[in-house]
Amino acid sequence: MAGKHTSLVFVLRKVEYAERDVIATLFARDRGRFSAIAKNARGSKRRFGGGIQPMRLLRADYTVRTNSDLARLESIDVREDFPGIEGDFDKIAFGSYATEWTRELTVDADPRPDLFDLVGRFYRRLDRADCDPLLLEVALRHLQLQFFRYLGSPPNLDECIRCGTPTESMQKVYALRAGDGIICPDCVRTGEGVGVVFPQTLELLRYFRAPQGRPPDALTNSDALAQARRIIDATASQFLDRRLKSRPTLETSLKDPGELI
Ligand SMILES: [Zn+2]
Structure with missing residues (x-):
């Protein structure tokens, strides 16, 4: 299944990695759980907009790589956030x-x-x-x-x-x-x-x-x-x-x- 994909996902965990990257555990509706690295996620507002957060429904574009368990997260789009949760x-x-x-x-x-x-x-x-x-x-x-x-x-x-x-x-x-x-x-x-x-x-x-x-x-x-x-x-x-x-x-x-x- 190597190649580019788009899925609806929830972030189940995010861990900061190296200087500017994030590794996220994602749960995709059509794919189940997998991990993905978001390169330069802490620098790129355009691709990620600070949206790699749990408790949001996201549409994620990502690339599955041959011989790697770690997909590469290309961009995300927040489809539904739950503002009533934040702040309580x-x-x-x-x-x-x-x-x-x-x-x-x-x-x-x-x-x-x-x-x-x-x-x-x-x-x-x-x-x-x-x-x-x-x-x-x-x-x-x-x-x-x-x-x-x-x-x-x-x-x-x-x-x-x-x-x-x-x-x-x-x-x-x-x-x-x-x-x-x-x-x-x-x-x-x-x-x-x-x-x-x-x-x-x-x-x-x-x-x-x-x-x-x-x-x-x-x-x-x-x-x-x-x-x-x-x-x-x-x-x-x-x-x-x-x-x-x-x-x-x-x-x-x-x-x-x-x-x-
Ligand atoms: Zn009995």
């Missing part, structure tokens, strides 16, 4: 986390327009959202659960992962600490890490999965919110082998469950 500390924290999340959960040269569009919708949602950390969190959790679904490994919330008993007919509902989802008491194996799931946690996770209509009261229930976060983190740990760098900043923006009623 919490929105930047959520957006940066989602950007790093995308970088870690995608792989090079695997075109994923579904994930690309999902990330675009997330930025758009963040851009327009009220600056309420709980509502921003709904958007983030939705992104995460959709990512799991598209990657083929969502936590099962509706039935026991082993015997298929519907969650509604279980006397007690457990979740596997390994992150696979719900399991009924009869299927728990000796020594397997599980936790009892509150009904409100399930309600909240289902709302995160399909956030339509008014948020459930469970969103302001501190135990349910803390548990829903743990269940999503457990699933994420199946994909991530390290803690994301943007996580501590995100945590300062998350509503502390202790503040909730």
Whole structure:
């Protein structure tokens, strides 16, 4: 595929390189993740206009080179920026986390327009959202659960992962600490890490999965919110082998469950 290309891209990371260059990790709608060097990016306002930034939808012209994993970024054009994100500390924290999340959960040269569009919708949602950390969190959790679904490994919330008993007919509902989802008491194996799931946690996770209509009261229930976060983190740990760098900043923006009623 050597030659000149044009793609819609998001910047997932940028690193300054040598005197005036930038190396960017890009996520192209039609190409998946790849890296590109922007020569003289810190000097050329005409070709790049300072636009090589995460959380913008860009149209990128680039050259793929034979025998090199590093494409050459020729120029970019900002197609959509999200001014509502800039200038709001919490929105930047959520957006940066989602950007790093995308970088870690995608792989090079695997075109994923579904994930690309999902990330675009997330930025758009963040851009327009009220600056309420709980509502921003709904958007983030939705992104995460959709990512799991598209990657083929969502936590099962509706039935026991082993015997298929519907969650509604279980006397007690457990979740596997390994992150696979719900399991009924009869299927728990000796020594397997599980936790009892509150009904409100399930309600909240289902709302995160399909956030339509008014948020459930469970969103302001501190135990349910803390548990829903743990269940999503457990699933994420199946994909991530390290803690994301943007996580501590995100945590300062998350509503502390202790503040909730
Ligand atoms: Zn079962």
